[in-house]
Amino acid sequence: MGGFKVAEEIRIALDAMGGDHAPGEIVKGAVHAAMHHDGMRIILVGRQEEVRRALEEETQAAKADASALPGWQDRISIRDAREVISTSEHPVDAIMHKRDSSMVVALTMVKKGEADAVASAGNSGALMVGGQGIVGRVRGVQRPPFGTLIPTKRGVLLLVDSGANVDARPQFLAQWAKLGTIYMQSSLGIKSPKVGIVNIGAEEEKGNQLVKDTYPLLKKMHEDGEINFGGSCEARDIPEGEFDVVVCDGFVGNVVLKMYEGVAKVLLSEMKAGLLSSTRSKIGALLIKPALKKTLKKFDSSQYGGAPIIGLTGLVVKMHGSSKAVEVERAMDQCVQYREQRIADRIQDYAAGEKKKQDAARAAEKGV
Template sequence: MKVIVDAMGGDNAPGEIVKGALNAHRAYGTELVLVGRAAEVLRAVEACGETTLPSGVELRDAAEVVEIADDPATAFKKKKNSSLTVGLTMLRDGLGDAFVSAGSTGALLSGATLVVKRVRGVRRAALCPQIPVLGGRAVLCDAGANAECTPEYLLQFAFLGSFYANRVMGIERPRVALLNIGAESEKGDTLRHETYPVLEQAGKDGRIHFIGNIEASDAMLGGADVIVTDGFSGNIMLKSLEGTAKFMSRELKGMFLSGAKTKLAALLMKEQMAAFKAMLDPGEVGGTPFLGITKPVIKAHGGSDAKAIQNAVRQAEAFAKSGFIADVEANIDAMKLPTV
């Protein structure tokens, strides 16, 4: 497998991006293509202790960079020689098996949709992160790519999330739930009212394992493996989770450092606290896939460090090997609503 990495995307590019990619190459043997300004990328490679590009690592020069201030809808078109556009074009042309970028989410989504293209029949690509829940992780689908949705979009998100949970996360029969303000079928707004029977029918047909509505509190307690929602509500849930995680981490740190006894307790619980911190760290997963695109595209966090990029490359390779896209293509007819 060969993973294309946008070496210029993100707050810590190219240094941490290149370091993380090379660490993945050393750890997993993943073949890489680093895309970016050649001189800067090579300096970053040298900073990692390499006098030249290691065997299995290629460099593709791209003189331009999509900046965070650029219009995400048109940046990849206006900057045709950017690391983002060049990398996505290489993916489309079969010069790699997956693409990883910590750059602009909007530009990456636009580029993935218009360059790499959606799977035929998929209405919208969805941003689907793995979020920490009690007992493991769940897929949140969608988490911000589509603020306004239709019942058909949510039906497709349910399928996409279910296939991903099965193929990539190894969950045998993923439980799919519709995020709502109550568990009862009659709860929620018009979108939720219209979507519920659609997902219920897909469940009765044996296409997905639909378990009904779920509140955000129950979702965080591990009540579902796939949480289906529109991108507006999903992004609010994701950002609330990230903020709560930071709040809890800071509060716990303050508690454990407040006195001699608590410092001793912190020392005794060092391993447990490290595990807790890792569970809340999005960098442990590495990145978020855009599901519904014809080839794997992974969005790493803008502030990703080397560890997060290493995990994103690992995730991209696992995604490319999973058979997820073949599942989507084989089931696309069941993912559409009948036209009136």
């Protein structure tokens, strides 16, 4: 915690107005993050009177917490932004016309070098448009995807794209396979991440047109040693953790993500209701509580924070629209890790190589 480390702190512009529980839970999450995690400064972006009120409330509530890092309050500040982009707005219109919205202001801070990262639980489409338009796309990356870490039986896997590009082309999926590989190598240290493509059967000839067209591209990349392609991944293999990286279009990815969430939620609530239905099972429930909690924690997606947009020149993290303080805190911590892992640098290196290849191919075509 010396002065030496301060220079390395990541400055996160946090969209305080985005999401179902903004600004209350967003601010609460920021306070918890600053109290318990090192290495970050958080700038809350939004209507300053509302944000300040929420911040004061949380600061009061936090005073009792003896585990808080010293000086945490100095690491949270507010940047005023008068407008708010809602979930139902058209992404391009919102980014173009709401220049003083919390989301646009936060993204612009990264562009101007006033912040190192943006996190938002607001309109996903707008964040994607603004991420590319304001922060900027790495040259050579065709369509930046959302990458979401999903808990599995064996640990965790990366799902790309989890919701950004709903009508994708084979070339996009092929590139996501490579981006995902770099991500998992950098973040989890997996040397040769096993890549799968979401499909409706294990056989190569199965699938819709997109999958059939993408499959040979992935096979070629595997032969060239670019990725470790393990073939088709049936949706039921995802929770089993058979793969490290799973690619699909953003529509399918979003369905995967939300089925995960929905099935787990319903199953657990039904189980809970079942356990409270008799005295016998109520006593049993008390006895199994600690063991159950451990299992559930493993499958709690809030543990894995937000979904970064992979392939931008800056760090932009999308948090779930329904994020509460715990998810926000986790996403803040993830920003610190993401920076330490230098994933963005490695993607820039890869993309620069891609760009060169593309240019060389074009030059060759022209008969140079």
